[in-house]
Amino acid sequence: MKTYLRFVFPFLFYILPLSLRAQQNQKVTGTIRDNKQTLPAASVLLYTAKDSVLVTTAMTDGEGKFSFAVGPGLYYILATSVGYDKVKTAAFQLNGSAVHELPAVLLKENTNKLNEVSIVASKPVLERKGDKLIFNIEATPSAAGLTGLEVLRKAPGVTIDHNENISLAGKNNVLVTIDGKQTYLSGAEVVNLLKSMSSSEIESIEIVNNPGARYEANATGGIINIKTKKSRAEGFNGSLTIGAGYNQRIQSNNSVNLNYRKQFFNVFGSYDYNRWPFQENLTIDRVTPGMNSKQLYFSQRNKDTSVFASNNFKIGTDFFLTKNHTVGVLFKGNINGFDQKGFSRIAIGDSFAQPDSILQTPSKNSSDRNNFSYNVNYKGVLDTAGQEITVDLDYSTFDGTNNANFVNRFFLPDGSFFKNGQIYRNFAPSDINIKAIKGDYVLPLNKMFKLEAGIKVASVKSDNNFVYENDINGEWIRDNNRSNRFKYDEQVSAAYTIVNVTAGKMSIQAGLRAERTSSTGNSVTTNQLTERTYTDFFPSMTLSRNFDADHVASLSYSRKINRPNYQNLNPFIYYLDQYTYNEGNPNLKPEYSTNFEATYLLKQKYSVAIGYSHTSDVIAQILLQNEAKKSMYQTVLNLASNDIVSLTFNFPVKVSKWWGMTNNLVGYHKQIQAPDLNGTDLNSKQFSASLYTQNNFMLSKQFSADASVYTSTAQIDGAFKVKSMLSADAGLRYNFPNQNGNLKLGVGDIFHSQRGRVFSTLPGNVYNLVQWGTSTNVRLTFTYRFGKTTVKSERNRQTGLDAEQKRLGGK
Known part of the structure; x- marks a missing residue:
């Protein structure tokens, strides 16, 4: 217990004073809607008007409302939702003195929108987002009916040798997580888990070659995250x-x-x-x-x-x-x-x-x-x-x-x-x-x-x-x-x-x-x-x-x-x-x-x-x-x-x-x-x-x-x-x-x-x-x-067991 307190007390004394800071930010509120109703789960992105730098993002609630808290400056908003065209608002000035309520942002349906499965099919096979390279399984019809291990063999830069050891760009000891959660399994047990999965369960594979401090330190070879499919409607x-x-x-x-x-x-x-x-x-x-x-x-x-x-x-x-x-x-x-x-x-x-x-x-x-x-x-x-x-x-x-x-x-x-x-x-x-x-x-x-x-x-x-x-x-x-x-x-x-x-x-x-x-x-x-x-x-x-x-x-x-x-x-x-x-x-x-x-x-x-x-x-x-x-x-x-x-x-x-x-x-x-x-x-x-x-x-x-x-x-x-x-x-x-x-x-x-x-x-x-x-x-x-096909997904939890199960036993 003494060992644990060495970490807990510094954490508490470091964080609590910071949470008592005085806020100088101004609250910005608004609503996203179409010509019939408000739109829940719409994406709202806030940019600086001067150089188009992304400041923050938000998602509308069940009533189509959103809010930000930002400092003074000149901004504009870019609003999007599935099946609608993107809309960029006029620039607006914040002076930091009161709540700023924006006019309702009206989205128009995309008249050329594809059906649902076509949208999935048009998703790129590979995407680069921040420190991740994302391999989208739904964009790969030949992956249907494979095991999770067979799908992983197709991921770029991933090698699985004759003993079923997984390496990434030549580096061994890769940490494999499921939905951001460490399995705590050994290499052999991770392989068995992937064999037990079907490609129909997998949405994408995220590859992180050089993970930062928030990730588990037990990952000298990088991290491979298997992201499973989620439901998206109420x-x-x-x-x-x-x-x-x-x-x-x-x-x-x-x-x-x-x-x-x-x-x-x-x-x-x-x-x-x-x-x-x-x-x-x-x-x-x-x-x-x-x-x-x-x-x-x-x-x-x-x-x-x-x-x-x-x-x-x-x-x-x-x-x-x-x-x-x-x-x-x-x-x-x-x-x-x-x-x-x-x-x-x-x-x-x-x-x-x-x-x-x-x-x-x-x-x-x-x-x-x-x-x-x-x-x-x-x-x-x-x-x-x-x-x-x-x-x-x-x-x-x-x-x-x-x-x-x-x-x-x-x-x-x-x-x-x-x-x-x-x-x-x-x-x-x-x-x-x-x-x-x-x-x-x-x-x-x-x-x-x-x-x-x-x-x-x-x-x-x-x-x-x-x-x-x-x-x-x-x-x-x-x-x-x-x-x-x-x-x-x-x-x-x-x-x-x-x-x-x-x-x-x-x-x-x-x-x-x-x-x-x-x-x-x-x-x-x-x-x-x-x-x-x-x-x-x-x-x-x-x-x-x-x-x-x-x-x-x-x-x-x-x-x-x-x-x-x-x-x-x-x-x-x-x-x-x-x-x-x-x-x-x-x-x-x-x-x-x-x-x-x-x-x-x-x-x-x-x-x-x-x-x-x-x-x-x-x-x-x-x-x-x-x-x-x-x-x-x-x-x-x-x-x-x-x-x-x-x-x-x-x-x-x-x-x-x-x-x-x-x-x-x-x-x-x-x-x-x-x-x-x-x-x-x-x-x-x-x-x-x-x-x-x-x-x-x-x-x-x-x-x-x-x-x-x-x-x-x-x-x-x-x-x-x-x-x-x-x-x-x-x-x-x-x-x-x-x-x-x-x-x-x-x-x-x-x-x-x-x-x-x-x-x-x-x-x-x-x-x-x-x-x-x-x-x-x-x-x-x-x-x-x-x-229904517009349901929000369950939350993607990253539990506390994300680093130990990888090592339960193994080859």
Whole structure:
């Protein structure tokens, strides 16, 4: 508690005096309407008349009214609403002496407006807004029927390797959030969560390469925010999605979203069920080191057939206590199951051509994962100047089980039985509880200065038990040398403050975040205790200059941390077969990164960004070989450093009235150094590039199509290199004339070229790995919308659990 008070008291003593300031601003009020009625949810933007600099924004309430509080000056207003033309008012003078009420602003309906689905389809595939690059899924028909992970593969600059690790512009340890909320899941669990989602749930993917102080510090590789769809009308409305696909087996994705909103409350919920069968193939050719014994050659072929089924649901309520005070409750759940049948064949001998023996390992693997989260939140708008406070209380539980059986048998090259190898099974239950409280405060001082501050306290308790049993003469006997129980407790206390300064066309945002971490890792079986306590400061700064409406430039800096996930700290050994295993590392240290990025935006469409990041104590997955056991194993180590210089271009092209192109090109140079990695110096360098291009075709009012290509050159990661990759998708969309639904046909990985090809960059560690699956597929998705279509959405909550769930377990 004393640790928490160190952050709470400075926050209170810093903020409370500021909130008592004297306001010199003048209140401006007005109404937005058409020729029949007032318009709720209309956007109102206030500009300075002298240089057209945006001062502030507002949205009209249920009666079409809006208000600002600004200092003296000459201004004008730009008002907009869906289905109406924009209207710019005449300039008006404020002298700061009294309330200024503007004449009603009259909007005219857009006589050339498209139907609802056409408006969605015309949304750009990529948008640059501030520090975010936004990838709009609705503008991509070929994304229909995909899982969330498959959609993420299409996002520009995002790479998902053969182990399903997510990287952004060459940087690992990316923080993935859902609707701005941290999942607190490990890398592996985030991947499972994305697999359980359907593209029909996703509105857009937001990519933040260099997040500032208000974001979690645990994001050395940047942030990817998955923004889910929201309802937008008062009364009752919803949508239904039914989808099916084929990738050698039948896939299914189905969802329903409901929303009911009245004057004083809003109730919303969703449910989806997805079933994704798939097949994965893996080949590994490796040569064991032969310093103390002769070399052996292993040629491994794996084939895994799996079924992943998931149930996701969400239910929540917002209570509008007054116009400016809202209390909300949110409950979310994810229940999924995974069944896998695998077969591994390893040819072992003095050469690849002439094996001496063959190891065959049939296996079964099943797992169940349940994740539930509970959130209570409050938002209060304290005055018309924009002073507001938000508070979140969160509790999340995660429990999972993983059961596996392996039978190792050796055969001679002619196929005759030779002998039994190890026959074993394991059980791995996991139980994790997370609690968090988060508060954020915004205090506009005047039109030039705004202060932000916040605190957060989070606690994570993880209990993982790994039970390993051998089959000895038909009886299962516990192997205490391989079984292990691992308990991990962590507390993180954080506070941040941000100063925003706007002077003419120049804006500055400077922030500082402080985080104190206390953790205890306890390997109960081996009585190995690892305790750590450390405090870090994470400064950030962004300078932005609006030269005019067509030219915007910015420069940003930040420092970040990435803490090891809970499962990687667990020292247990998990065997995949007799010669392949995973091993944890309780001695992992957090990594730290320093990041710079300069961005130039032209005409709100074209952008170029140059970035540099330096990461120390890099957390990296490494494939090594154990000479004594003749085994290959995967573990996680700290490498000395990782330096990346990147250049990113985003340039849409309008080929014709009906044909538009979106292009994103990323090029970067990466250097990884580790002076003593497994007794060898690693100094790996590589220039890499990736190109994502999408063609959108408006064939008619009802029909649209798209075709996209993603290609990347060779990349390095840790102590291995990933060879070039190519993937192509296409889709066709039909919008129903009544505007209430659409039908989408998508084809993924048309050329069946989406496969990972990996080889070692560490001298003496010789292996070549190729991994591919049933990525080529055909999908048909039907979406139907019902009820009112002008409803306001439920509030997009950013709960206090946005940083810890990422690290619940993992690869």
